[in-house]
Amino acid sequence: MRTLSPSARIHAGVLVGGSVPALILLPWSGVDLDRLGALAVLFIAFGVVARARLTGLCGAPDGALFPLVCAAVLLLPAGPAATIAVPGVLIARAGTPDMVTRVVNAAHLVPALAVASRVYELLHGTRYPTASDLPAGLWPTAAAGLALYVVSGLLDAAFRAATQGAARLPVLREVFVRSAGWRLGSVPIGLMMAVLWQQRLGVFAAVLVLLPLYVAFWAFAQQVREQAAHEATVRTLVRAVEIKDGYTRGHSERVARASVLIARRLGMREDRVVRLRYAGVLHDVGKLSVSTRVLTKPGRLDAEELREMQRHPVTGAEMVAGLTFLGEAHAGILHHHERMDGRGYPAGLAGAEIPEFARVIAVADAFDSMTSTRSYRPARGADAAMAELRRCSGTQFDPRMVEALAQALARHGWPEAEVRDGEGSDRVPAPRGQSRADTHSVARERAGGGS
Amino acid sequence: MTASEARCEPGAPATRLRAYTATVVLVLGALAAVAAVAATAARGVVQPSYALVFGAVIAVGETARVTLPGNRQTAPLGAAGALAYALLPDVHGTVSRHGVLQVVAVVGVALLAGTLPHVVRGRAPEPAYVARRLLAAGFAATLFRPLYAGGGLDPVMARGWAYGTFLVLVVLLTSLCDAVVAAMARVERPFRAALLAELRALCAGLSPAERFGPDGEDTGRAGGLTGIGTAVGASGMLIALSAGALGLWTVPVFCLPSLLVLLSFRRYAATRLVHRQTVDALSRLPEAAGCGSPGHAARVGDLAHAVGVDLGLGEVELRELRYAAKMHDIGQLALAEPVPGGITLELPEAEQRRIARLGAEVIRESGVLDRVAGIVAAQADPYRDGRGGPPPPLAGRIIKVVNAYDDLITLTEDPRSRREVFARLRADAAGAYDPRVVEALAQVLERSG
Numbered sequence: 056m057r058t059l060s061p062s063a064r065i066h067a068g069v070l071v072g073g074s075v076p077a078l079i080l081l082p083w084s085g086v087d088l089d090r091l092g093a094l095a096v097l098f099i100a101f102g103v104v105a106r107a108r109l110t111g112l113c114g115a116p117d118g119a120l121f122p123l124v125c126a127a128v129l130l131l132p133a134g135p136a137a138t139i140a141v142p143g144v145l146i147a148r149a150g151t152p153d154m155v156t157r158v159v160n161a162a163h164l165v166p167a168l169a170v171a172s173r174v175y176e177l178l179h180g181t182r183y184p185t186a187s188d189l190p191a192g193l194w195p196t197a198a199a200g201l202a203l204y205v206v207s208g209l210l211d212a213a214f215r216a217a218t219q220g221a222a223r224l225p226v227l228r229e230v231f232v233r234s235a236g237w238r239l240g241s242v243p244i245g246l247m248m249a250v251l252w253q254q255r256l257g258v259f260a261a262v263l264v265l266l267p268l269y270v271a272f273w274a275f276a277q278q279v280r281e282q283a284a285h286e287a288t289v290r291t292l293v294r295a296v297e298i299k300d301g302y303t304r305g306h307s308e309r310v311a312r313a314s315v316l317i318a319r320r321l322g323m324r325e326d327r328v329v330r331l332r333y334a335g336v337l338h339d340v341g342k343l344s345v346s347t348r349v350l351t352k353p354g355r356l357d358a359e360e361l362r363e364m365q366r367h368p369v370t371g372a373e374m375v376a377g378l379t380f381l382g383e384a385h386a387g388i389l390h391h392h393e394r395m396d397g398r399g400y401p402a403g404l405a406g407a408e409i410p411e412f413a414r415v416i417a418v419a420d421a422f423d424s425m426t427s428t429r430s431y432r433p434a435r436g437a438d439a440a441m442a443e444l445r446r447c448s449g450t451q452f453d454p455r456m457v458e459a460l461a462q463a464l465a466r467h468g469w470p471e472a473e474v475r476d477g478e479g480s481d482r483v484p485a486p487r488g489q490s491r492a493d494t495h496s497v498a499r500e501r502a503g504g505g506s
Numbered sequence: 507m508t509a510s511e512a513r514c515e516p517g518a519p520a521t522r523l524r525a526y527t528a529t530v531v532l533v534l535g536a537l538a539a540v541a542a543v544a545a546t547a548a549r550g551v552v553q554p555s556y557a558l559v560f561g562a563v564i565a566v567g568e569t570a571r572v573t574l575p576g577n578r579q580t581a582p583l584g585a586a587g588a589l590a591y592a593l594l595p596d597v598h599g600t601v602s603r604h605g606v607l608q609v610v611a612v613v614g615v616a617l618l619a620g621t622l623p624h625v626v627r628g629r630a631p632e633p634a635y636v637a638r639r640l641l642a643a644g645f646a647a648t649l650f651r652p653l654y655a656g657g658g659l660d661p662v663m664a665r666g667w668a669y670g671t672f673l674v675l676v677v678l679l680t681s682l683c684d685a686v687v688a689a690m691a692r693v694e695r696p697f698r699a700a701l702l703a704e705l706r707a708l709c710a711g712l713s714p715a716e717r718f719g720p721d722g723e724d725t726g727r728a729g730g731l732t733g734i735g736t737a738v739g740a741s742g743m744l745i746a747l748s749a750g751a752l753g754l755w756t757v758p759v760f761c762l763p764s765l766l767v768l769l770s771f772r773r774y775a776a777t778r779l780v781h782r783q784t785v786d787a788l789s790r791l792p793e794a795a796g797c798g799s800p801g802h803a804a805r806v807g808d809l810a811h812a813v814g815v816d817l818g819l820g821e822v823e824l825r826e827l828r829y830a831a832k833m834h835d836i837g838q839l840a841l842a843e844p845v846p847g848g849i850t851l852e853l854p855e856a857e858q859r860r861i862a863r864l865g866a867e868v869i870r871e872s873g874v875l876d877r878v879a880g881i882v883a884a885q886a887d888p889y890r891d892g893r894g895g896p897p898p899p900l901a902g903r904i905i906k907v908v909n910a911y912d913d914l915i916t917l918t919e920d921p922r923s924r925r926e927v928f929a930r931l932r933a934d935a936a937g938a939y940d941p942r943v944v945e946a947l948a949q950v951l952e953r954s955g
Contacts, residue, residue, distance in 0.1 A: 243759075244762075244763075247748070247759065247760065250752065251744075251747065251751060251752075254751035256747060256751070257667070259667070259670040262740070263743055263747070264763065266737065266740035267737040267744070267764060267766070267767050268763050270733065270734065270770075271763070271767040271769070271771075274770035274774045277774050278770065281777040281781055282777050283874065284875070285777060285780055287872035287873050288785055288788060288874075289784055290871065290872050291868060292784065292787065292791070294871050295788065295836055295868050298839045298864075298868060341794075343791055344794050344796065346796070347843070374787060374790065374791065374794050377786055377787055378780075378783050378784060379780065
């Protein structure tokens with residue numbers, strides 16, 4: 056169990072300790088027992104469902120219970136509403152490991168519900184809303200929903216700031232902005248539920264409203280998982296490429312990282328940054344079609360071998376042609392060996408004709424290659440590599456990209472070159488006969504391509 | 507005559523009969539549409555404002571269709587709207603008077619309107635899909651409208667719980683009917699298997715089990731509540747009841763949950779598609795690297811899947827099998843010298859198994875595809891290891907047989923040599939191949955001709 060800061064302890068103590076007497080002292084008068092029972096069952100049932108499958112959505116699993124909480128504010132006095140909502144939230148969160156946060160967050164509901172309920176009563180909201188109340192009845196509901204959102208959000212943010220020692224403003228912003236859509240959207244859903252409840256449908260109405268929402272949430276959760284599985288498959292793709300050529304081990308990943316640094320510096324849009332990352336990771340995928348003999352040949356490549364080597368951007372682009380999510384990244388992979396002076400390959404594009412992605416990757420690729428240790432030479436330091444990049448800036452590299460990388464490195468730094476060459480070779484056996492005498496560092500290969 | 511040919515014989519008439527079931531669905535759908543439109547045109551539209559509102563919902567829902575993996579088309583909003591129109595009770599005290607035929611007509615016209623944007627973009631829906639939607643709406647209306655119009659429902663509707671139970675019953679029966687119709691229309695599978703798949707999809711939406719992961723099985727089994735069918739049924743009832751209780755203006759408001767379902771499933775389907783593309787790209791790597799004949803991975807993937815269907819594998823296992831079969835040659839990438847033509851069959855068994863393990867190693871690093879990696883690792887293990895140990899997993903056995911078959915056919919370079927290839931697979935004295943899988947493969951190939 057982790058230790059809590061003193062302020063977090065006080066916060067937890069007051070709220071959890073105070074919630075038990077509060078549940079008893081809050082108004083209970085005029086409670087409809089049928090409703091109380093039905094809502095209690097709903098809270099528990101949907102708490103179980105939320106716990107089982109909606110983890111990771113709406114911030115926390117109990118976020119999914121929010122429409123039900125809103126309906127409880129409208130249908131029940133504060134005391135019973137809080138009494139049945141708290142167990143539901145505890146159940147929904149039972150899967151999360153942090154017991155203290157779980158209990159404290161459930162306790163936050165008590166004051167939030169009490170305030171919201173009071174607001175609703177002060178504005179003459181009725182506990183038996185019907186269709187005829189609707190246009191006028193919207194205001195108390197909206198005010199109560201807002202109160203619920205604000206109070207619970209403030210308490211959550213305060214507790215997070217206290218436990219994580221984070222600055223208050225960013226936490227506040229995160230808590231309120233991230234949950235705004237769903238939490239405020241839950242208010243009309245809760246109202247729908249309450250009104251339909253009143254129209255001879257009772258608990259059935261609540262189930263009808265909640266079921267589609269849960270199905271949608273479930274699909275969102277699946278989507279998140281599928282996305283993760285997809286990322287994993289892309290990683291497998293990269294690993295498969297790196298099997299063949301020991302030196303590239305980790306190279307793709309680092310090129311991707313450097314490309315992202317450059318892109319951020321250039322202020323690229325986030326969706327383009329994501330695609331550029333993929334382009335960085337996959338830029339050398341075509342090396343798979345270069346025979347191991349050529350790939351690992353010590354000494355200079357002859358003309359035929361050089362041609363084979365220089366085909367890799369084209370084959371690489373062909374290999375990933377079917378991946379629609381790559382978009383612009385295709386051009387980045389195809390042209391990452393072009394030079395600003397037009398003497399690169401495969402198309403001999405010059406200057407601005409070269410796609411932006413390709414210009415970024417060319418710089419990132421050369422930089423990582425120079426800062427990696429090779430068996431025939433030690434790694435250059437980042438400064439020496441930058442100097443080399445600057446020297447070739449304008450002829451080989453786009454000066455904008457070189458400068459962006461320099462600025463990004465000045466700000467974020469670059470992990471010192473460890474011995475990367477051949478690292479991890481114990482996991483996937485190295486190809487037989489491969490000396491790992493890496494004789495085709497990217498820089499050298501570029502020189503070959505350019506001359 | 508070989509054993510497989512003999513086993514195929516009684517299957518042939520059944521296959522022919524299966525083709526008729528699809529035609530029956532189309533004919534029924536067409537009949538319903540013609541009768542409904544004719545009757546409605548003759549009598550005039552009753553309560554046109556209701557028809558207009560629900561027709562609009564259905565049409566909008568239809569323009570926003572989702573194609574789920576497995577090429578299942580659904581329109582959650584459109585289907586919910588149609589169901590709601592069929593189940594519409596008194597609207598704010600006014601008795602709704604539209605009959606079964608008008609429901610079918612409105613749904614049909616709205617379907618047509620909603621389909622137009624798709625047709626313009628060159629993606630016309632399958633006729634079977636339209637027929638299904640019409641028949642489902644007609645079925646629900648047949649259960650509800652005559653009873654309601656005749657006043658038979660009045661005592662039920664007076665009690666909330668009884669009304670709710672009745673509606674749930676109607677929706678359940680409609681879903682069942684729809685599943686039967688869908689299974690009749692999907693002729694590529696045996697009826698029983700198709701019906702089971704439809705029922706599972708009904709309960710579990712996207713058959714969540716289809717996706718995998720460390721806990722893939724758990725979510726798969728517990729998928730009952732989260733199906734798209736559940737969402738459609740609940741939304742349909744919700745829209746009908748709220749319109750009845752509060753008035754027609756609530757219809758767009760209560761469409762919101764369906765809209766959310768639509769959006770979430772769309773995103774999910776899109777991600778699934780992208781993932782599939784990546785797996786395909788991964789499976790083509792060995793070919794690109796010169797270790798594998800072109801199309802080998804895809805052929806083995808498709809054939810293994812077909813054999814898996816024949817052997818009755820569930821959808822989770824099928825998806826894992828397909829992925830593993832497509833990626834089965836990844837291990838060859840780790841070899842310094844590519845195996846000539848990528849044909850591993852002639853290699854010593856120990857070497858074959860080493861390549862399999864290498865491939866599994868790569869796949870396992872992804873961290874998510876562990877079970878696929880397990881299958882890939884087992885693909886070269888013989889059916890009987892000679893020491894009485896347990897056989898490798900079925901998926902691994904399938905890949906071993908299918909891979910050997912494709913290698914042998916490629917080696918002989920003569921597609922007519924299938925007979926000799928099978929003679930070799932069946933003669934297998936060492937017990938490398940599972941005879942059941944070999945026979946299933948023979949059947950699959952026989953059927954596809």
